[in-house]
Amino acid sequence: MANKAIIAGSSGLIGSNLLDILLRETFYEEVLILVRKELPVRHPKLTQLVVDFDRLEAYADQLTGHAIFCCLGTTRHKTPDRAVYRKIDHDYPLILAQLAHKNGVEQYHLVSAVGANAASSTFYIKIKGETEADIQRVGFATLHIYRPSLLTGNRTEKRVEEKIVTALFKIIDPLLFGGLKKYKSIPASIVAAAMYKQSMQINTGLFIYESDKIKQL
Template identity: 45%
Template sequence: MKKAILFGASGFIGGYLLRDLLQSDIYSEVTIVVRKPLNIQHPKLNMVLADYHNLAQNAAYLVGDDVFITLGTTKKKTPDEKEYYQIDHDYPVLAAQLTKANGATSVMLVSAVGANANSSIFYVKTKGEAERDIIEVDFEHTHIFRPSMIMGSREESRPLEKVFIKVFSVVNLLLIGKLNKYKGITAENIAKAIIKTAQHPKEKVKVYHWEEMKAFSSSSKI
């Protein structure tokens, strides 16, 4: 059995991913890195309390086979671009570097549709640079997931996002062919797809959009 390390367990996708990792019979141990303790107990769960500014100080605890990175923020939460870049780029890359140095072989990164390191748009450029730099860490397998609108019910209130989700429910029907990568997908299905791909890694680097994530989530058996 394998050991998993999850960064971002308190987030929307990370919460579902943590649930699925703990339920999976593939993993004997699940280590999560959080700033504050989560109200959850499980015999397979190891909780590492760490400030990402000083993550290297906790490197000894970051030992596992598969690394799952679902870190990210929003402009509303983090309006300062420097701080935003730290959360969406620096922390994921550092997490990848530290775990790879400890022997991890596969990394699963949640990015975003349109990610492009050469873009002039700050958001997609940041995501693209994070992808590029994590690929350069050189895991045996790097899986990158690029969702568009992330659907589902969040604990935090996001009125505007709720409106977009309702709109996307209709727009999804019109996004066909090459446009289907812009379709919305639930956080739960993203998590299922991530678990499924982690079970049978093949490619050195693989990018997943809506169509692949939807297919994997439908066939997922945790």
């Protein structure tokens, strides 16, 4: 049976890097991406499924394969409404997990964030933590959770604030060592490469990677 991968969030910084890897490498013979609108990408093993993320159950029968990679996420700037933010960062990833698990998908790979904590008083960190906890309860034999710090890389959209923060981190990164290493900025391409590499392993269980561990992978 051909190895099939599913990506949700393939237009984002990590997701686009991951898509490039999956199409370039030979481990996956089929790649399905869930998109709001088609991407300008063509490849013999790529299928683009245009979906309404508020009706994910309607596409349940297509959520089959070896692994699903969830790179969904938004920002406070793009999504100031907290209810909508929660839907994108929590509800969609959880529903995808539930549907894929019912279909026998073996692995789930979730992009979370450094500091994710369901008990946090910070809304955005709390959402990430709740998403992690709820997906853990779904019951995947293999669940990989990645907690990158500030992501670097070429974005299609220019974010002035992030350019400033990225410049600051070039100064701060060398000062972060020991227990603070996980807060160092990390290229999105490194996160994507780690996700691909881990998906080829046959280990079962729960695996959580902070930024420093992702770099080691």
